[in-house]
Amino acid sequence: MGNRAWGHVDAGDLGRELDALDLIGSCEVERVLKQGPPETTELVRLPGAGEGSGARGIRKTFEGDEGTGAAYRALAKAQKEGYACDRLPRVRAVARVGATRFVLLDYVEGTTLQKIVEAGPLAPPRTLDVTIEICRAAEELHALPTGPLIHRDIKPSNVIVQGDRVTLIDLGIARVWRAGAERDTVRFGTPGFAPPEQYGYGQTSVESDVYAIGMVLAFCLAGRVPDSQERADGFAGADVPEAVRPLVARACSFDPNDRYATVADFRRALEGVRRAMGAPDGAARPAPADLPPTSYPRTRPSRAPRAARGARWAGIAWNAILLAWFSLSLVASAGNVLAPTTASDLSMSLAARAVQYAGFMGVAQAFFWLPFVYKGDRRSSFPLVGKVSWVRGLARCWGLALVATFVTFVLVELLAPGTVVRAG
Amino acid sequence: MEEPLTEELLDELRAAPSLESYIDRHNLEGKTLAGYLGELLAARGLARKDVVKAAGIGATFGYQIFTGARGASRDTLLPLAFAMGLSVRETNRLLKIAGTNELYPKVRRDAIVLYCLDRGATLAQANDALYAFGEKTLGPHGE
Numbered sequence: 001m002g003n004r005a006w007g008h009v010d011a012g013d014l015g016r017e018l019d020a021l022d023l024i025g026s027c028e029v030e031r032v033l034k035q036g037p038p039e040t041t042e043l044v045r046l047p048g049a050g051e052g053s054g055a056r057g058i059r060k061t062f063e064g065d066e067g068t069g070a071a072y073r074a075l076a077k078a079q080k081e082g083y084a085c086d087r088l089p090r091v092r093a094v095a096r097v098g099a100t101r102f103v104l105l106d107y108v109e110g111t112t113l114q115k116i117v118e119a120g121p122l123a124p125p126r127t128l129d130v131t132i133e134i135c136r137a138a139e140e141l142h143a144l145p146t147g148p149l150i151h152r153d154i155k156p157s158n159v160i161v162q163g164d165r166v167t168l169i170d171l172g173i174a175r176v177w178r179a180g181a182e183r184d185t186v187r188f189g190t191p192g193f194a195p196p197e198q199y200g201y202g203q204t205s206v207e208s209d210v211y212a213i214g215m216v217l218a219f220c221l222a223g224r225v226p227d228s229q230e231r232a233d234g235f236a237g238a239d240v241p242e243a244v245r246p247l248v249a250r251a252c253s254f255d256p257n258d259r260y261a262t263v264a265d266f267r268r269a270l271e272g273v274r275r276a277m278g279a280p281d282g283a284a285r286p287a288p289a290d291l292p293p294t295s296y297p298r299t300r301p302s303r304a305p306r307a308a309r310g311a312r313w314a315g316i317a318w319n320a321i322l323l324a325w326f327s328l329s330l331v332a333s334a335g336n337v338l339a340p341t342t343a344s345d346l347s348m349s350l351a352a353r354a355v356q357y358a359g360f361m362g363v364a365q366a367f368f369w370l371p372f373v374y375k376g377d378r379r380s381s382f383p384l385v386g387k388v389s390w391v392r393g394l395a396r397c398w399g400l401a402l403v404a405t406f407v408t409f410v411l412v413e414l415l416a417p418g419t420v421v422r423a424g
Numbered sequence: 425m426e427e428p429l430t431e432e433l434l435d436e437l438r439a440a441p442s443l444e445s446y447i448d449r450h451n452l453e454g455k456t457l458a459g460y461l462g463e464l465l466a467a468r469g470l471a472r473k474d475v476v477k478a479a480g481i482g483a484t485f486g487y488q489i490f491t492g493a494r495g496a497s498r499d500t501l502l503p504l505a506f507a508m509g510l511s512v513r514e515t516n517r518l519l520k521i522a523g524t525n526e527l528y529p530k531v532r533r534d535a536i537v538l539y540c541l542d543r544g545a546t547l548a549q550a551n552d553a554l555y556a557f558g559e560k561t562l563g564p565h566g567e
Contacts, residue, residue, distance in 0.1 A: 006550075007543070008543040011553070018535055021529055021530070022532075098541070178536055
């Protein structure tokens with residue numbers, strides 16, 4: 001065929017569409033799962049696949065001008081180009097005929113979260129584990145190389161669970177996030193799980209998926225969808241453990257700007273709470289590696305400055321510089337307290353000088369420990385706005401600084417006896 | 425427990441997800457081929473003469489179709505669709521009103537025609553594509 005084209009009709013593209021239509025059309029239907037506008041879903045037998053679990057597929061047909069199902073094409077392209085997304089359905093073929101879209105997917109084995117919770121609410125540790133996996137699935141969607149896909153229909157019946165494996169399905173109303181769009185043009189969603197902006201108040205974005213995941217979490221813990229009153233009460237009465245409540249409340253804030261800015265932020269918060277719970281058998285859980293960080297658009301600019309990424313040695317060198325500067329300041333201050341040289345210092349009593357320099361160092365240490373790089377942060381990037389609590393941070397850097405100062409004192413005294421130790 | 429369903433969140437045309445399919449379902453009865461063709465011409469500001477010529481149909485035959493004196497088969501209607509630059513939806517409506525089969529994506533030839541219509545190809549370009557893919561071309565001698 002070659003690279004022939006007739007006007008806007010490209011031979012290669014047409015050939016691929018025809019092949020896709022062929023594949024999709026030749027599937028034998030086992031059962032119709034959902035019928036009706038805008039989507040028809042069928043359980044099919046993949047052609048030439050024989051028997052067994054790998055032989056089944058899901059065929060979806062989307063009718064209507066709203067562009068439902070268009071997200072599958074973007075996902076298919078990304079997967080074909082090697083994008084790793086284990087928690088999303090595998091697309092075998094997509095085709096479009098006018099306003100009708102066809103999609104062929106691998107069948108995902110397992111049970112929906114809806115059915116699992118119908119049998120009884122999940123224990124908090126298990127719920128958090130599943131929710132963390134749902135978060136990772138949403139992150140895979142948001143980090144799609146072709147552009148972030150907002151799922152917009154995250155709910156328990158769209159989450160398939162099999163053992164530890166969680167898959168987020170049904171991208172029927174997912175859409176590509178577009179910069180500058182004021183409102184979604186079409187308002188689809190599921191009541192209870194769709195955030196307020198999906199009803200028409202604004203464009204859906206990653207925070208919309210954060211909201212939906214929060215509601216799924218609350219649903220799993222309570223065994224039902226919490227109503228707006230419970231949400232207003234901060235989920236106090238809704239069987240949500242106290243440690244989880246602020247997380248769910250934040251994720252499900254009415255204003256998208258009050259929620260977690262990204263699904264990754266929500267997930268890390270959940271992981272923190274999960275670690276505190278410990279594994280069912282009491283052992284500490286190892287934390288899996290983060291997805292590579294990507295920048296994806298949000299409804300407003302970042303609240304915290306983004307950490308620049310640098311080599312590990314650079315972080316260590318940076319720390320060393322800060323430490324050296326701080327300890328020198330400490331040495332100088334101590335020196336001025338013990339052996340004052342300036343007139344103003346001389347005029348004060350020892351106690352007064354001590355207080356003065358203590359105050360000075362108290363202020364100076366803030367400039368020291370804020371940009372300090374903590375080894376505990378897995379991202380090992382610098383400089384970093386510390387996420388460690390300020391008390392711990394203070395104790396840490398003071399401890400380090402005192403040790404450094406003491407060592408400096410000793411060294412200086414050894415090298416030039418009499419410099420440090422002087423009659424006060 | 426009832427499973428919450430995905431649906432339109434504001435209850436506007438709940439029964440039909442799009443205005444177009446609503447029209448499709450309710451407005452097709454009573455339309456004649458000649459009438460619909462006339463509407464399409466008017467909506468696009470096209471002249472019957474030009475359209476008939478571009479479709480490769482004889483002038484007399486074309487006149488008769490547009491006045492309702494004769495019906496038309498797919499053979500004739502598809503070239504007309506290309507000549508008028510119809511969308512996939514309009515073409516299928518046209519075929520349905522004329523009492524012929526709509527374009528069916530599972531039929532390879534139809535799929536190619538649909539693809540070409542969708543991308544605003546001319547009749548000549550569509551026939552080039554059909555020929556290249558080993559399918560019968562459109563036109564009075566085609567189907």
